[in-house]
Amino acid sequence: MSKENVRLSPPLLWGFLLPVMVFLLSACTSAGPVLRGTGDLGVLIERADGRVKIVDTSARSVLAQVEGLGDLSHASVVFSRDARYAYVFGRDGGLSKVDLLTARIVRRIMQAGNAIGGAISQDGRIVVAQNYTPGGIKAFDAETLELVADVPASYGSDGKRSKVVGLADLPGNRFVYSLFDADEIRVTDLSDPAHPVTQRFPAGHQPYDALVTPDGRYYIAGLFGEDGLAMLDLWQPQQGVRKILSGYGKGDAPLPVYKMPHLRGWAIAGGRAYLPAIGRHEVLVVDTATWQEVGRIAVKSQPVFVMARPDGREVWVNFAFPENGWVQVIDTLKQDVVDTLQPGRAILHMEFAPRGEVVWLSSRDDNRVFIYDTASHKQLHSFAAASPSGIFFTSRAARTGF
Amino acid sequence: MLNPDEAHTDSMMKPPALLLHVLVLVGLTLVSVFASATQPLASERERVLVHMVRQDCGSCHGLTLSGGLGSALTPAALAGKPVDGLVATIMDGRPGTPMPPFRGILSEAEAYWIIDQLMQGFPADRGLASQGAQR
Numbered sequence: 001m002s003k004e005n006v007r008l009s010p011p012l013l014w015g016f017l018l019p020v021m022v023f024l025l026s027a028c029t030s031a032g033p034v035l036r037g038t039g040d041l042g043v044l045i046e047r048a049d050g051r052v053k054i055v056d057t058s059a060r061s062v063l064a065q066v067e068g069l070g071d072l073s074h075a076s077v078v079f080s081r082d083a084r085y086a087y088v089f090g091r092d093g094g095l096s097k098v099d100l101l102t103a104r105i106v107r108r109i110m111q112a113g114n115a116i117g118g119a120i121s122q123d124g125r126i127v128v129a130q131n132y133t134p135g136g137i138k139a140f141d142a143e144t145l146e147l148v149a150d151v152p153a154s155y156g157s158d159g160k161r162s163k164v165v166g167l168a169d170l171p172g173n174r175f176v177y178s179l180f181d182a183d184e185i186r187v188t189d190l191s192d193p194a195h196p197v198t199q200r201f202p203a204g205h206q207p208y209d210a211l212v213t214p215d216g217r218y219y220i221a222g223l224f225g226e227d228g229l230a231m232l233d234l235w236q237p238q239q240g241v242r243k244i245l246s247g248y249g250k251g252d253a254p255l256p257v258y259k260m261p262h263l264r265g266w267a268i269a270g271g272r273a274y275l276p277a278i279g280r281h282e283v284l285v286v287d288t289a290t291w292q293e294v295g296r297i298a299v300k301s302q303p304v305f306v307m308a309r310p311d312g313r314e315v316w317v318n319f320a321f322p323e324n325g326w327v328q329v330i331d332t333l334k335q336d337v338v339d340t341l342q343p344g345r346a347i348l349h350m351e352f353a354p355r356g357e358v359v360w361l362s363s364r365d366d367n368r369v370f371i372y373d374t375a376s377h378k379q380l381h382s383f384a385a386a387s388p389s390g391i392f393f394t395s396r397a398a399r400t401g402f
Numbered sequence: 403m404l405n406p407d408e409a410h411t412d413s414m415m416k417p418p419a420l421l422l423h424v425l426v427l428v429g430l431t432l433v434s435v436f437a438s439a440t441q442p443l444a445s446e447r448e449r450v451l452v453h454m455v456r457q458d459c460g461s462c463h464g465l466t467l468s469g470g471l472g473s474a475l476t477p478a479a480l481a482g483k484p485v486d487g488l489v490a491t492i493m494d495g496r497p498g499t500p501m502p503p504f505r506g507i508l509s510e511a512e513a514y515w516i517i518d519q520l521m522q523g524f525p526a527d528r529g530l531a532s533q534g535a536q537r
Contacts, residue, residue, distance in 0.1 A: 321461075
C-alpha cells in the first residue's frame with residue numbers, strides 16, 4: 001500500500017472544509033449556554049409581583065427574571081454553598097429553589113401557612129424555614145426540598161405555638177431562633193435530622209429579630225417588649241441569656257414603631273456592634289469584648305437596617321415608615337453621621353457588594369434600584385424594578401448567619 | 403391637615419338664606435378638597451392610603467393582608483367585629499403588641515374608610531404617582 005492511499009483528502013479540500021468547521025463550531029457555541037461563575041450574582045425581590053430578578057453585580061445589570069414565586073412580602077433568600085441556587089422563602093409559606101444560571105424554578109413547595117424566612121446549614125445540606133403559622137421551624141433536604149425535620153415552637157401546657165423569628169445557622173448544623181410569643185431563645189441541633197435536639201433559654205419580652213456574630217459565637221435578639229437586647233454566648237450556652245443595653249430607653253415611652261428593625265451579622269464592625277434602638281431615633285453602639293454600651297448615635301428617624309460596609313469603616317442606616325426615603329452614613333472612627341442621602345421613596349433594603357465598593361438600594365415607591373458608590377456616596381447607576389424590596393448577593397453563601 | 407370635625411359642624415347648621423347655602427356649599431367643598439372629610443376621600447388620597455395599607459401595614463399584616471406578625475385583615479377575619487373598635491385600633495394602636503397608633507398619620511375619617519374597604523375586600527395597590535424625573 002502506498003502512502004498516498006492513507007491521506008483522507010487533498011489539501012485543497014481541507015482548505016474548504018476547515019473554515020466551514022470553524023464556522024459551524026462557533027455557531028454551536030453561541031447557541032449553547034454561556035459559561036460563567038455565580039460569585040457576582042444576586043437576587044432582587046419584586047415583592048408585589050411574586051417575581052425575582054437575577055442580577056449581575058459586575059455588569060450592574062439584570063440577567064433574567066423568574067416568575068411564579070407567590071406572596072413575596074417580607075421574602076428572604078439564602079444560597080446553596082456553591083452559590084448556584086437561591087432558596088426563596090415567601091410570606092405564604094412557599095419555598096422555591098431557583099437556579100441562577102438557567103433562571104428556572106427547579107423545586108417549589110408550600111411548607112407552611114405563613115412564613116418569615118430561612119437559613120441554610122453549615123454543610124449546605126439542610127435548608128430551614130422559620131414559620132409564623134404553624135409556629136416552628138421545618139428542615140428540608142437542600143437537594144430535593146423533602147421534609148427532613150419538623151420542630152414545632154410549642155410552649156406552655158396547652159400546646160400553643162409561637163411565631164418564630166431571628167433564625168440563624170450555627171456551626172455543627174445547629175440553628176438558633178427566637179419565639180416572639182413565648183419570650184424564648186431556642187437552639188435546635190439538626191446534625192441528625194431524624195432526631196432533633198432542642199435547648200431552651202428564657203430571652204426577655206417579645207424578641208422580634210436576631211443576629212449571630214460572624215464567628216457564630218454570640219446570638220443577640222432584639223426585644224420589642226422591653227428596653228434591652230438578649231445575648232446568648234453559644235460557646236458557653238450553660239451561662240444562659242444575658243441582657244445587654246438594659247434600660248437604653250432611659251424610661252422614656254418608646255415612639256410608635258411602624259417597621260420592625262432587621263438584625264444580622266452586618267451589625268458588627270471594628271470590635272463594635274451597631275444596633276437599632278426600638279422606638280427611638282438612635283443607633284446604639286456596644287463593645288463586643290465587654291458588651292457594654294460605648295455610645296449612641298442620633299439619627300434621622302427610627303433605624304431599620306443598620307449595616308456596616310464590609311470593611312467596617314462606615315455604617316449605613318435606613319429608616320422606618322414614614323421617614324423611609326432617607327439613608328444616613330455613620331463614620332465609625334468619628335462615631336457620627338457624616339452624610340444624609342435621599343436616594344428615592346421608600347428605601348426598603350440595602351446590600352453591599354462583597355467587598356463594599358458599591359451598595360445597592362431598593363426604592364419601592366419609585367420602582368427603582370439605585371447603585372451608590374460607597375467612597376463618594378454618589379449615585380452611579382439605577383434601573384427599573386417593580387416594587388423592589390430585598391436584595392441578596394451570592395456572597396452570603398459563604399457567611400454564617402446569612 | 404385633616405379635620406373631619408369641621409365638616410360635621412358645618413353640615414349641622416340650619417341656613418336661613420340662599421347666600422348661606424352657597425357659603426356652606428363652597429366651604430364644604432373646600433374642606434373636602436383640602437381635608438378629605440367624612441364624605442368620599444379625594445381619589446389621590448385613596449390611592450395613597452391603599453398603597454400604605456398594602457405595603458406598609460403589609461410589612462406586618464402581609465401584602466395580601468392574610469397576616470404575619472400582625473393578624474389577618476381579610477373580610478373573613480374581620481367579619482362581625484365592631485367597626486368602632488377596629489377604627490380605635492388603627493388610631494390608638496394596641497398597647498402591649500407591636501400595633502402602633504396611626505393618629506397623626508391618618509384622620510379618623512380615613513381610618514373608617516380603611517376599615518370599610520378592608521371589610522369589603524381591600525382594593526389592589528396601583529402604586530404611588532411617579533414623582534418627577536428619576537435622579
